[in-house]
Amino acid sequence: MQHRPKHKFEFYGEGLPGIDLGELQGRLIVIEGPDGIGRSTQxxxxxxxxxxxxxxxxxxxxxxxxxxGMGIEQAKEGHTLGPIALALFYATDLADRLENEMIPALRAGFIVLTDRYIYSLIARAIVRGAEPEWIKSVYGLALKPDAIFYLRANVNHLIPRVLRSPAGFDYWESGMDLHLGDDRFDSFVEYQTRMLAVFDSMAEQYGFNVIDATRSIDLMYKDLQRRIGRLLRGI
Amino acid sequence: MQVYGEHEFPGKLIIVEGIDGSGKSTQLSLLGQWLRREGYMVFFSEWNSSPLVKATTSRGKKKHMLTPTTFSLIHSTDLADRIERHIIPPLKAGAIVLADRYIYTAFARDVARGVSPRLVRDLYKFAVEPTKAFYFRVPLDVSLKRILGARAALKYYEAGMDLEMTEDIEESFRLFQGMIRDRYEEMVEEFGLIVIDATRSIEAQQNEVRSIVERELADVPKHAVVNLGPE
Incomplete structure (x- = not known):
């Protein structure tokens, strides 16, 4: 492995207790973006x-x-948790993964690739009525990533992708808990439009690298490869 | 989302706090019986009672998976569910909601575990501010005698064993209860907790609690508040 320039992690807020940030060697890379945009493929x-x-x-x-993880899936199955409780359940999940997975991996010099991070969680909470400053302060516990790649496409581009999956319009990805439309399609369009607006509003504050996700899988991949390669060379 | 201090409801939220063995649950139960007899709608909300979150909390505790941060977050998840499900709706309906432990328990425990006081207060901003918050103050040796005399086994987190102060669980519990008591004492002024001397007789304490609650009842409805809106 190439030798890397001196690197220092930071938390967004007060962070997690008992962590020596100077020990963290690896890199934290976030892939964000809406449902069906192809995050896991990338x-x-x-x-x-x-x-x-x-x-x-x-x-x-x-x-x-x-x-x-299991508790959240069960709660979502029954569609019974209120929006604030669900937001905090996700925060518990993230804190557990930071403390037990991501930070130990970074300490050992791994590159951590995370499929979504606090930004999706903040956006979901805001769309469901949480006070933006409050939910952002909750995620003061999170590490600032080295890079955030936001795979972005308009709602019209998302629809064909959703239709390609056998599940079709998912309850949560359509924001059905918000009662935004007569059916899952109407609700999906309205919900994803609101999510996109919140995401766009966060782009500058959090320093997203916007990746045009209307392109082919291969072109997106080449773009990400180039940017991550540059990041790892410390340029 | 409304934040602490912003909510306005026809109902009232009365909460009790204090270390284990302070007798607060007994007092709350007696208060509830009196309010019901007076004809009010009364709703009890217990700490740690959200069925959906409980499974995760129990597993985390049983397997000792919780750190101070995740301990704090999972309990905030639970309280958020209680507030959204069991506290706000009855308050809107005009009920007197009685809660055995509330956010101050979380503040006391989490800060004793080393979570930053500011962070845990920010975390609970979604909470409804109680109409009255009673703190049952009891000397440590009295409460410890009540708890340790009556119960067979102390649990790992309850005794603060995760803080690794000592291997002896009973000694750890004593130390941890003392730390929590200190945090409560600091909060009396910060949150205007009403201090009840829990060394007095049960009857004397209950009379004091009732007379304080009574002053809040003038505008409390004895039937559901339903605003059906304009025709």
């Missing part, structure tokens, strides 16, 4: 590429924590 390809270049990679994503 992560799979990037992981193979990075590993073949000799980097150790941890890939993780929402609700994969040992502590809270």
């Amino acid at each position: 992560i799979g390809m990037l992981k193979s590429w990075l590993e073949s270049n000799g980097h150790a990679v941890l890939d993780t994503g929402l609700t994969r924590s040992e502590l809270a």
Whole structure:
């Protein structure tokens, strides 16, 4: 592995107690973007590429924590948690993964690729009526990533992608809990439009690298490869 | 979302706080019986009672998976669910909601575990500010005698064993209860907690609690508040 320039992580806010940021060696890379945009495809390809270049990679994503993952899935199954409780359940999941997965991996020098991060969680909470300053302060516990790639496309581009999946319009991805439309399609359009607006409003504050996701999988991949390559060379 | 201090409801939220063995639950139950007899709609909300979140909390506790941060977050998830489901709707309907432990329990425990006081207060901004918050003050040796005399086994997190102060669970519990008591004492002024001397007789404490609550009841409805809006 190439030797890397001196690197220092920061938290967004007060952070997690008992963590020595100076010990963290790896890189934290976030892939964000709406449902069906192809995040997991890109992560799979990037992981193979990075590993073949000799980097150790941890890939993780929402609700994969040992502590809270199952509970969140069950709560979503029954559609019974209120918006604030659900937002905090996700925060528990993220904190558990940060403390037990991502930070240990970074300490060991891994490249952590995460399929979504706090930005999706903040956007979902805001769209559901949470006070923006409040939910952003909750995520003061999170590490600032080295790069945030936001795969962006308008709602018209998302619809054909959703229709390609056998599940079609998912309850949560259509924001059905918000009662925005007569059916899942109407609701999906309204919900994703609102999510997109919140995401766009966060782009500058959090420094998103916007990736045009209306292009082919291959072109997007080349673009991400180029940017991540540059990041790892410390340029 | 409305934040702490902004909510306005026809109902009232009365909460009790204090270390284990302070007798607060007994007092709350007696208060509830009196309010019901007086004809008010009364709704009890217990700490740690959200069925959906409970499974995760129990697993985390059983397997010792919780750090101070995740302990704090999972309890805030639980309280958020209680507030959204069991506190705000009855308050809107005009009920007197009685809560055994509230956000101050979280503030006391989490800060004792090393979570930053500001962070945990920010976390709970979604909470409804109580109409009255009673703090049952009791000397440590009295409460410890009540708890340790009556109960067989202390639990890992309840005794603060995760703080690794000592291997002896009973000693750890004593130390942890003392730390929580200190945090409560600091909050009396900050949140205007009403201090009840919990060494007095049960009857004397209950009379004091009732007379304070009574002053809040003038505009409390004895039937559901339903605003059907314009025709």
